[in-house]
Amino acid sequence: MxxxxxxxxxxxxxxxxxxxxxxxxxxxxxxxxxxxxxxxxxxxxxxxxxxxxxxxxxxxxxxxxxxxxxxxxxxxxxxxxxxxxxxxxxxxxxxxxxxxxxxxxxxxxxxxxxxxxxxxxxxxxxxxxxxxxxxxxxxxxxxxxxxxxxxxxxxxxxxxxxxxxxxxxxxxLKGPLPSYKLSIDMTTIDLSHNFLNGSIPTNFSGFPKLQILSLQHNLLDGSVPSSIWQDINFTGNDTLFLDFENNSLTSIPDAFDPPANVTVLLYGNPVCANAKQSGMVRFCQPQGDKLTSGSSTNSKPNCNPCPTDRPYEYSPMSPIPCLCAIPIVVGYRLKSPGISDFRPYIADFEIDLTSLLHLFVYQLHIDRYIWEAGPRLNMYLKFYPDKSNLFNVSEILRIKSMLAGWEITLSDTFGPYELLNFTLGFYANEIPNTSKSGLSKGAIVGILLGAIAGAGTLSMLVTILIMRRHSRNQVASKRRSLSKFSVKVDGVKYFTFEEMALATSNFSDSTQVGQGGYGKVYKGILEDGTLVAIKRAQEGSLQGSKEFSTEIELLSRLHHRNLVSLVGYCDEQDEQMLVYEFMPNGTLRDHLSATKSKEPLSFAMRLRIALGSARGILYLHSEADPPIFHRDIKASNILLDARFNAKVADFGLSRLAPVPDVEGIVPGHVSTVVKGTPGYLDPEYFLTHKLTDKSDVYSLGVVFLELSTGMRPILHGKNIVREMQPGKHEVVVAKCSLALQA
Missing domain, CATH: 3.80.10.10 (Ribonuclease Inhibitor)
Known part of the structure; x- marks a missing residue:
């Protein structure tokens, strides 16, 4: 192209x-x-x-x-x-x-x-x-x-x-305007420059999304309609453009007073003959230009200038104030959008595009846009790094691959798109150029001769390394045999350490997105462009090989929209890593934290998260074969995807539910050492060491209390369950309870 x-x-x-x-x-x-x-x-x-x-x-x-x-x-x-x-x-x-x-x-x-x-x-x-x-x-x-x-x-x-x-x-086209009712989804109706006659029927109303109705240059007569805008809620940038120019409209309703966001054009109609006397002057002027372009400013008040040693600019929407970063610039065009005015749809477009690209909304800035003949919408987009100054190379290649390979599909509202250009700018020297070898013939000959001469030496070195590696790995062989040979890994890929290092720019700090008792979590891009979360165990981690293999074994056979998916694992070079689908909105705990959350979750979003979490746990208890007790339900183990759908994660402490004994009787519990997180632990399980499905339900109930109150399970010595007194927060909790029952 x-x-x-x-x-x-x-x-x-x-x-x-x-x-x-x-x-x-x-x-x-x-x-x-x-x-x-x-x-x-x-x-x-x-x-x-x-x-x-x-x-x-x-x-x-x-x-x-x-x-x-x-x-x-x-x-x-x-x-x-x-x-x-x-x-x-x-x-x-x-x-x-x-x-x-x-x-x-x-x-x-x-x-x-x-x-x-x-x-x-x-x-x-x-x-x-x-x-x-x-x-x-x-x-x-x-x-x-x-x-x-x-x-x-x-x-x-x-x-x-x-x-x-x-x-x-x-x-x-001839004849009257349609007397039937069109779809309520109409944004644009353009029947101008035809030979249509008759009056404008009343059914040309009731379109809540309508932006343009153009009937100019026809043979229409009768009265100017005043009901077209009655079902439109004009908020923000919502506008309506009514073009009735150059027809034969002869009258106007009494008290004709369109809202401020409605433009009515009547120039060239008999009704404008006495415009001055009837107060119709503002409707009887020649047509002006419709909205053709828009732009945004990239500046933040009260910020010191960015450093000049690199082409830094302010990241306009970053949650970090005055963050200076270097963006990627993208030329982008909607080839056949289903709208005529982009302004009311800008926020929807930004959410749609960033979620498909696995980015945060604040990483995208629409620098300017312009309508072209077609009509087609040409945009100049800037993508900014997430909370850092620079993109890493793998992230740039991932974004470019998804846009240029048509791996995303925008909402039908925006229609098909095309990539006009992908401007690397400052990053151009960072991207490997594989199109040219950059080697002269003499250099290639030298390399070949050197390779031949060194083959014998290399063979000896490899033999020595293998012998040393074999003796060093004997200690860890038992652990690796557990994960590689006894674990069921249907649909779960085995990754090498090198693949994990490449996906994370050698575990760069810029790719780290979290940390827990198990180790650090990195945002990685696999070779095929897939965005993943890589959980890397640190030396001396609380989670050992048993928990590692347990999570692989369980997740390899669990498939539900409200459970996080395991993509693969790595177990070599004394390294243990689990590779999950990437959840761009992080953990539920992050969004309940006043210091980490950009804006509070609405009640509807909290309810949807509660329902999603409950469905995931219900699947574990009643549909998994055999059923599973999670044993560590908490807000930080509930992850949120791009659309804030909840997915239960972290099955390292999970246990299989009891199976029937020789007489076919299913025990009511599993006797086990108490494990979990303080504040979420079922008191009965804590005292008796008897784990049941009700233990997970108790923990989930604590999460629901967090969702409805914003409190932490334990804070400054106060326990959220004990703090819940009769009448306190009862309205919110009652709403959650009724909705979940429904």
Whole structure:
């Protein structure tokens, strides 16, 4: 993408049968599309937009059974849209706008079972009408047929439950405006520059998300509607743009007074003939420009200037005041968004993108954005390190890989995106360049000769090292045999120490995200780009080989959305490490701490966390085979993912529930040494050493008290359970109890 590649696409590309991504957009390619692309049975995404490709769309594209994205806009494609495309079972986005396509619109496209965006703007389907069958594309979110030479009337689109964006402007459509009710998800309705007549019906209201209704340059008459905004809650940046210019509207309701956030344009209508007398002047001015761009400032008040030895700048949203850091700059474009005004959706976009990239929201700053023809939304993004001055190399490569490899899928509201550039800037010299060896022929010959000459010596050294390693590892062999040979590790990967060191930049302090009695926890990026949490045991750790193998054995066979997943483990070089899925929002305890939490959890979030934790424990007690007693339920062992879903973690102290004896009787408890965390321990278990499922329930109850009160289990000699007196916090606790029962 985005090079100066010229010439045509070679037919031989059809031989790469394993190909999933063919991304050639933004080049100087010409010629026609080879039929052989239709042989790529594994193709997921084809992007050839913004080239000079001509000729027809091959009928063989109907064989691309796994393709989800066909982006062929802004070329010179001609001929008809082949009806064979209707055979694509999982096609999401069909973008062929800004070409020279002609003929009729294939009604068969309505058979596409997964289509979300159909964008055919600026083609020449002269004389064609919009097939009524398009009203049956139930999955459609955006229908854009602007300036296509279409005739006839607007078909019934009432069956499209979640249609949000409708653009049929600049055609030759006739007849009245639709009298049926469109989807309540509508953000944009543009029917301007047609020959539509009649009055504006009352059903053009009741759209709580509506941003633009454009009916200008038609033959509409009657009264100006005053109910369109009645169901819109104008808060923050929410606005509504109503363009009724150049019609034949003759009257206006009494006391016509739109809210401040509503712009009404009536220029060119008879109703504006006596604008001064009727107080209509503000509605009868020529159309002004709509919102086209936005920007943010990157500065913090009361901060000393950043050091000038490096290109530092303030991290605008960092929880650390006045943090100077060096960002990564990314050019990013939404190719077919389902909105017309980005401002009310900025926060949603930031949450969506950062959660998909496994980053915190405060690491993203939208420096500026601008609407381009299409309309497409061009953005200039900056990603900042998490609470530090610099990114490590592995984190940069991970982010770049996810964006450039289309490994994330934005919310349907924002549609497909494209990466325009990934600017390393200061980091350019830190990224290894593997494209060139940088070695002369003489150097290569020297290396080869040296390698041959040293082979004998190397062989002797390896033999000595192996003998020494063997004797040193005899002490730890019993421990490693336990984890490598007797542990069930289905679906759990074994990692080498070198892989763990590479994932954490050699266990750099900048990658450390936590520490406990077991050891330190690091944020790591595996070779395939997977983000993980690596728990590394320290020498003399309280958790020994038994707990290590217990956690591997249990988690390898536990699979539930409210239990943290074990990715793998490392057990070599006297090192023990457990590799988990990364939970970007840390522990529940962090969010209950006044010093660590950026903002308090809402009641709804606390309730969802309580329910998730309870479901995870319920799974352990009733669905795991055999059932499991966790034995260390506490707020710091409940982790939160990007969407604040709770997942129970740390099974190092867990015990299997009792199994039936020879007579088939299941004991009611497990007799065991007391282990757990003070403040959470079940008093009965503490006194009797009899562990039951009720012991976990007691501990979970203490967590619920923390959630509802914010108190720690034990603080300054006070125990949270004893402090809970009748009537104290009873409303909050009662709400939690009732919700959990439900």
């Amino acid at each position: 985005w090079n100066n590649i010229s010439g045509s696409i070679p037919r031989e590309i059809g031989n790469i049968t394993s190909l999933k991504l063919l991304l050639l957009n933004g080049n100087q390619l010409s010629g026609s599309l080879p039929e052989e692309i239709g042989y790529l049975s594994n193709l997921d995404r084809l992007q050839i937009d913004q080239n000079h490709i001509s000729g027809p769309i091959p009928k063989s594209f109907g064989n691309l059974k796994r393709v989800k994205h066909l982006h062929m806009n802004n070329n010179s494609l001609s001929g008809k849209i082949p009806h064979e495309l209707s055979r694509l079972p999982i096609l999401f986005h069909l973008l062929v706008d800004n070409n020279n396509l002609s003929g009729y619109l294939p009604p068969e496209l309505a058979e596409l079972p997964s289509l979300k965006i159909l964008q055919l703007d600026n083609n020449n389907f002269s004389g064609s009408s919009i097939p009524p069958s398009y009203g049956n594309i139930s999955t459609l979110l955006k229908l854009s047929l602007r300036n296509c030479g279409l005739q006839g009337s607007i078909p019934d689109l009432s069956k499209i439950a979640h249609l949000a964006y409708l653009d049929l402007s600049s055609n030759q």
